[in-house]
Amino acid sequence: MSRSPPLPDQPTLELDPEMTDRERLAALREHFAEIVDVNATLEERLGDARERRTNLREEVDQLERENETLKTTSLYVATAEELTEDGIVIKQHGNNQEVLTEVSPQLRDEIESGDRVAVNDSFTVQTVLETEKDARAQAMEVDESPEVTYDEIGGLHEQTREVREAVEEPLENPEQFETVGIEPPSGVLLHGPPGTGKTMLAKAVANHTDATFIKMAGSELVQKFIGEGAKLVRDLFELASQREPAIVFIDEIDAVASKRTDSKTSGDAEVQRTMMQLLSEMDGFEERGEIRIMAATNRFDMLDRAILRPGRFDRLIEVPNPDEEARRKILDIHTRDMKIADDVDFEDLADRTEGKSGADIESLTTEAGMFAIRDGRTEVRQDDFADALDKLEADDDESGIVTKGSLPSYAY
Numbered sequence: 001m002s003r004s005p006p007l008p009d010q011p012t013l014e015l016d017p018e019m020t021d022r023e024r025l026a027a028l029r030e031h032f033a034e035i036v037d038v039n040a041t042l043e044e045r046l047g048d049a050r051e052r053r054t055n056l057r058e059e060v061d062q063l064e065r066e067n068e069t070l071k072t073t074s075l076y077v078a079t080a081e082e083l084t085e086d087g088i089v090i091k092q093h094g095n096n097q098e099v100l101t102e103v104s105p106q107l108r109d110e111i112e113s114g115d116r117v118a119v120n121d122s123f124t125v126q127t128v129l130e131t132e133k134d135a136r137a138q139a140m141e142v143d144e145s146p147e148v149t150y151d152e153i154g155g156l157h158e159q160t161r162e163v164r165e166a167v168e169e170p171l172e173n174p175e176q177f178e179t180v181g182i183e184p185p186s187g188v189l190l191h192g193p194p195g196t197g198k199t200m201l202a203k204a205v206a207n208h209t210d211a212t213f214i215k216m217a218g219s220e221l222v223q224k225f226i227g228e229g230a231k232l233v234r235d236l237f238e239l240a241s242q243r244e245p246a247i248v249f250i251d252e253i254d255a256v257a258s259k260r261t262d263s264k265t266s267g268d269a270e271v272q273r274t275m276m277q278l279l280s281e282m283d284g285f286e287e288r289g290e291i292r293i294m295a296a297t298n299r300f301d302m303l304d305r306a307i308l309r310p311g312r313f314d315r316l317i318e319v320p321n322p323d324e325e326a327r328r329k330i331l332d333i334h335t336r337d338m339k340i341a342d343d344v345d346f347e348d349l350a351d352r353t354e355g356k357s358g359a360d361i362e363s364l365t366t367e368a369g370m371f372a373i374r375d376g377r378t379e380v381r382q383d384d385f386a387d388a389l390d391k392l393e394a395d396d397d398e399s400g401i402v403t404k405g406s407l408p409s410y411a412y
């Protein structure tokens with residue numbers, strides 16, 4: 001910054017007592033002119049200083065904004081591989097790039113090799129993350145032998161047949177596909193309204209084939225750190241290959257595989273990366289042996305069609321709300337262990353629960369039991385079911401749930 005020139009000297013006035021009046025007047029006029037000059041120079045300088053202050057203020061504002069942006073920019077997740085005298089060797093999740101990087105002395109004391117860390121664009125370690133086991137445990141549910149059996153599923157006969165054919169057969173009789181010379185379906189996508197038995201179907205097939213059931217919720221895959229979702233997908237498939245035969249079940253797959261939106265936020269980019277990882281795991285699937293992949297969604301209309309291509313989720317099975325006969329069966333299944341009074345008319349209840357899901361019917365039976373308990377009884381009567389039905393309807397109205405044919409066919 002250039003230095004400002006020195007301020008002009010203050011004009012001085014010297015009046016000689018010998019001066020005539022005319023000379024005095026001339027000297028005063030000259031002095032006045034000098035003062036006006038100095039004043040003009042000072043005002044000009046003040047104007048410059050004010051302008052400089054405004055510019056500096058703008059510069060400060062701009063720097064503050066940049067600082068804020070830097071603070072909120074997404075960080076990348078990496079594993080600290082080795083602590084050396086020159087810094088820390090980290091391996092970035094997502095691209096597996098190894099980098100020797102810096103870390104502040106305070107953070108360095110906290111890091112042990114193997115820890116997960118978050119790094120910025122220049123790979124400087126910003127923070128140490130919680131242990132990976134927690135993130136994995138939170139996101140994945142592993143069940144060595146789920147207890148659900150096919151006969152606990154009401155209705156869904158055609159869907160059960162299709163799932164068995166697409167998932168069970170390739171696990172149990174892979175040679176029959178080889179003999180015929182066809183590839184079994186890569187992935188099975190169950191789509192339909194919430195609570196219709198999609199998860200049950202996947203669990204039942206895992207039970208029947210003695211496969212480990214590994215469930216991951218799509219919403220858990222959408223992590224806040226860059227590279228984390230993709231890493232969880234890799235972990236999911238790695239875990240499955242350690243536990244084969246295994247059924248990988250990705251619930252709410254729409255969370256990671258929605259149609260591309262126009263917004264370009266870093267969150268969207270991260271979801272895209274996670275989906276790409278999922279697609280690449282599925283594309284390299286032939287070598288995987290005894291792992292079958294299933295997914296579920298209640299937003300089929302939102303799915304990115306890329307995940308439905310051959311070799312990916314290429315078997316689509318719709319799981320709708322139960323029809324009357326299925327509702328009757330679901331009522332039977334969920335009242336098996338209850339003491340039911342003679343006056344209970346299941347035909348009537350099946351008729352009155354049109355538009356309800358299997359999960360709704362399960363709640364209905366539990367609620368009816370609660371009404372009986374409140375009344376000091378152990379036997380459940382028709383009135384209890386009627387009260388439970390009223391309560392469910394009221395709850396639905398409160399939560400704004402729309403039932404029975406009032407939604408467009410693609411949205412559940």
Ligand SMILES: Nc1ncnc2c1ncn2[C@@H]1O[C@H](COP(=O)(O)OP(=O)(O)OP(=O)(O)O)[C@@H](O)[C@H]1O
Pocket residue numbers: 152153154155156193194195196197198199200201251296297298322330333357358359360362
């Ligand atoms: N067809 C059915 N037969 C028997 N019970 C059912 C049926 N459908 C749902 N249920 C009951 O509802 C519960 C929830 O079902 P499930 O989790 O399989 O639904 P979902 O379709 O996977 O739901 P979401 O889309 O919300 O994940 C089940 O544990 C079961 O008790």
